[in-house]
Amino acid sequence: MPTAIDVSSVAGLIAVGMFTAQILLGLLLSVGYNPIRHWPRQRWIKLFTLHNWLAYIGLGTAFIHPTILLASSDAGFRPFDIAVPIWSPTQPIPNTLGAIGFYLIAFVVLTSSVRRVFGRHRWKQLHYTAYGAAAVFFVHGVWADPLLKNRTPDFIDAEKVYVEGCALLVVAASAWRVRQRTGPRGRSAE
Numbered sequence: 001m002p003t004a005i006d007v008s009s010v011a012g013l014i015a016v017g018m019f020t021a022q023i024l025l026g027l028l029l030s031v032g033y034n035p036i037r038h039w040p041r042q043r044w045i046k047l048f049t050l051h052n053w054l055a056y057i058g059l060g061t062a063f064i065h066p067t068i069l070l071a072s073s074d075a076g077f078r079p080f081d082i083a084v085p086i087w088s089p090t091q092p093i094p095n096t097l098g099a100i101g102f103y104l105i106a107f108v109v110l111t112s113s114v115r116r117v118f119g120r121h122r123w124k125q126l127h128y129t130a131y132g133a134a135a136v137f138f139v140h141g142v143w144a145d146p147l148l149k150n151r152t153p154d155f156i157d158a159e160k161v162y163v164e165g166c167a168l169l170v171v172a173a174s175a176w177r178v179r180q181r182t183g184p185r186g187r188s189a190e
């Protein structure tokens, strides 16, 4: 029978996958990728709609990930330790990084849901916070001990390799995006 700590860890891994997909979709949107003219040549794929929905589902999953720990007497977390984990019972630093990542993503989602208030240029600048959030939650995902026992991370453990793979994918796709923008036929930066 999986414990609340196990379920929390799986929810965290799912959230990392969703945010990775989210950033890749955002990068495709930013270069104007058209899935009707290019692969997979499907009319029903709406990148913006996917990007929009995944934002809310990902944020919900990231919220559930630590909240599940409240159901575990072994973890010993109080609601305050979830919101501000700096004094949390175990691994306070990686937990705090996770919380910062969550708040940064919440900021990106919130500012996007009211983006007309800011105007496109200012909203876009705020949206770059997504890259900062990604850096923070990838470090959190690699560093945090899934058993909450303060063990040093095993970088070749399957779960850690998955998070590292997601991070590499985001770095590679972001480098590709920068080349698209600055290449001979690239769109100008806004």
Ligand code: HEM
Binding pocket: 019, 022, 023, 024, 025, 026, 027, 029, 030, 031, 048, 051, 052, 055, 056, 105, 108, 109, 112, 113, 127, 128, 130, 131, 177
């Ligand atoms: C309601 C929520 C969101 C909306 C409406 C939204 C909308 C958009 C749009 C329209 C673009 C394309 C901008 C362009 O044309 O250049 C974009 C790009 C992007 N989005 Fe989002 N987004 C949302 C949430 C998120 C979240 C939660 C993340 C991160 C996990 C994210 C990461 C990105 C990234 C990395 C880009 C590419 C930025 C660039 O390098 O130009 N977005 N988003």
